[in-house]
Amino acid sequence: MPVNTNPFVFCQLYNFYPSVGFLFGAPRTVQRNVDELNTFLQKFFQEHRQEFNANNLTGFVDAFLMKQQQESRNPRTYFHNENLLFSTLDLFAAGTETTSTTVRWGLLLMMKYPEIQRRIQEEMNKVIEPGQLPTLEDRKKMPYTDAVIHEIQRFANIVPMSVSRSTSRNVNFRGYVIPKGIEVIPLLTSVLNDKLHWETPDQFNPSHFLDSDGNFIRKEAFIPFSIGRRACVGEGLAKMELFLFFAGLLRKFTFQPPPGVSKSDLDLTADVGFTLTPMPHLVCAIPYE
Numbered sequence: 421m422p423v424n425t426n427p428f429v430f431c432q433l434y435n436f437y438p439s440v441g442f443l444f445g446a447p448r449t450v451q452r453n454v455d456e457l458n459t460f461l462q463k464f465f466q467e468h469r470q471e472f473n474a475n476n477l478t479g480f481v482d483a484f485l486m487k488q489q490q491e492s493r494n495p496r497t498y499f500h501n502e503n504l505l506f507s508t509l510d511l512f513a514a515g516t517e518t519t520s521t522t523v524r525w526g527l528l529l530m531m532k533y534p535e536i537q538r539r540i541q542e543e544m545n546k547v548i549e550p551g552q553l554p555t556l557e558d559r560k561k562m563p564y565t566d567a568v569i570h571e572i573q574r575f576a577n578i579v580p581m582s583v584s585r586s587t588s589r590n591v592n593f594r595g596y597v598i599p600k601g602i603e604v605i606p607l608l609t610s611v612l613n614d615k616l617h618w619e620t621p622d623q624f625n626p627s628h629f630l631d632s633d634g635n636f637i638r639k640e641a642f643i644p645f646s647i648g649r650r651a652c653v654g655e656g657l658a659k660m661e662l663f664l665f666f667a668g669l670l671r672k673f674t675f676q677p678p679p680g681v682s683k684s685d686l687d688l689t690a691d692v693g694f695t696l697t698p699m700p701h702l703v704c705a706i707p708y709e
């Protein structure tokens with residue numbers, strides 16, 4: 421049986437069954453990583469405290485520090501140091517691996533479907549000056565690229581079970597009673613792969629997001645960031661990052677399988693973990709332009 425070495429699998433197992441953590445040293449590894457990140461963040465906060473300028477807020481930490489100052493006399497404030505640490509940790513945890521995994525899927529899919537990669541590069545050649553990188557303003561003029569990025573997210577489905585929540589009161593949902601305090605796991609897969617919404621749910625097909633004239637179309641069933649009040653707060657940022665990173669990489673490079681590997685050899689099976697990641701593989705980046 422193949423052994424899954426993805427560290428997120430261990431984290432997930434440890435989350436569900438903490439008592440078996442001793443088997444793979446998870447508590448120590450997780451604690452060591454969290455400690456390392458904490459030390460890094462404390463230094464980061466210290467630097468921001470020293471250079472704080474209320475007229476020049478440089479990001480989330482500065483904005484938080486300003487609220488902390490404004491509420492310094494409120495003993496019940498939410499803007500205390502512990503919340504600064506944990507909300508910043510949340511942003512790191514939720515905002516780094518998700519975006520990088522999506523870009524990794526994108527590169528793998530471009531190696532698998534070189535004709536799609538070529539079409540994106542041709543679209544960029546029409547919209548962007550030679551030697552320039554794509555900017556966010558270009559996105560509206562690049563419907564094909566936009567459609568491909570949406571299809572990467574739909575197809576890769578990196579957070580298939582979203583984040584589990586629990587009911588805060590008894591809920592009556594379509595005749596089913598879900599009592600207060602029950603854990604609910606929303607299966608995003610059931611929507612991202614729904615036959616009623618997608619023409620070819622199991623295939624990578626950018627046309628899912630294009631009309632017959634090649635214009636980008638939004639789809640109600642596109643919910644990789646989940647939906648509702650607790651949907652991903654980083655959605656807007658993630659979409660900007662994905663466009664800039666993915667299109668920027670394709671502007672500079674063409675991605676190919678390494679010598680001796682053909683596109684049909686490339687395996688699109690996901691490695692199961694906290695997120696669904698591509699299996700380990702090699703990538704050749706050939707300079708473009």
Ligand code: HEM
Nearest residue numbers: 514515518519579582583644645646650651652653654658
């Ligand atoms: C491709 C990128 C991303 C995907 C697919 C993604 C997906 C998700 C999903 C499915 C949830 C659960 C929502 C729910 O429970 O209903 C979530 C929550 C969250 N995401 Fe993202 N995310 C991405 C990028 C980011 C980024 C860049 C940030 C911030 C820098 C971020 C911050 C968060 C936070 C803080 C939550 C918890 C929200 C809450 O509980 O209210 N995410 N994300």
